[in-house]
Amino acid sequence: VRCSFQHLGTTCKSKCKHRCCHPKYQFMCIFCKIAAGEIPSTKVYEDETVFAFRDIAPQAPTHILVIPKAHIGSVAEVTPANSAVVAHIFEVIPMIAQTEGLSEGYRVVSNCGAHAGQTVHHLHFHILGGKQLAMEMA
Numbered sequence: 535v536r537c538s539f540q541h542l543g544t545t546c547k548s549k550c551k552h553r554c555c556h557p558k559y560q561f562m563c564i565f566c567k568i569a570a571g572e573i574p575s576t577k578v579y580e581d582e583t584v585f586a587f588r589d590i591a592p593q594a595p596t597h598i599l600v601i602p603k604a605h606i607g608s609v610a611e612v613t614p615a616n617s618a619v620v621a622h623i624f625e626v627i628p629m630i631a632q633t634e635g636l637s638e639g640y641r642v643v644s645n646c647g648a649h650a651g652q653t654v655h656h657l658h659f660h661i662l663g664g665k666q667l668a669m670e671m672a
């Protein structure tokens with residue numbers, strides 16, 4: 535199986551831990567494809583496990599989405615088995631904020647499920663900043 539997800543350009547060996555590589559899980563959602571470079575985006579950060587890019591419909595002067603490369607559906611799907619990447623995302627977020635010059639502060643948001651209005655079902659954290667944000671959270 536060619537792994538178009540984490541191991542670009544290589545043949546995925548059975549040891550690959552990324553479920554998108556396995557025939558059973560070969561769906562690639564829109565954010566899986568963005569992380570794999572199959573859908574273009576304005577990348578602001580990338581490492582082995584995390585990808586960050588500018589939101590296509592920014593709601594603040596700075597609006598960045600930070601995602602795990604491995605598919606996790608939402609906060610509701612975070613478990614002890616996959617939470618290390620979430621911890622890593624929260625190391626990456628302040629690095630991005632500093633690079634983006636968000637010294638006056640910023641908001642981190644993750645919509646989970648229907649009531650929160652989650653539209654893309656791949657875990658993502660919005661970084662919003664660059665202006666005084668609305669005080670209402672809901």
Ligand code: 5GP
Pocket residue numbers: 564575576587588589590591592599644645651652653654655
């Ligand atoms: P949600 O409502 O699920 O929390 O946020 C999804 C976000 O993804 C929205 O802010 C939306 O603008 C953004 N988005 C949806 N599709 C794309 C895309 O193809 N490219 C980029 N860069 N952002 C997208």
Ligand code: ZN
Pocket residue numbers: 562563564565566567604605606655656
């Ligand atoms: Zn995905």
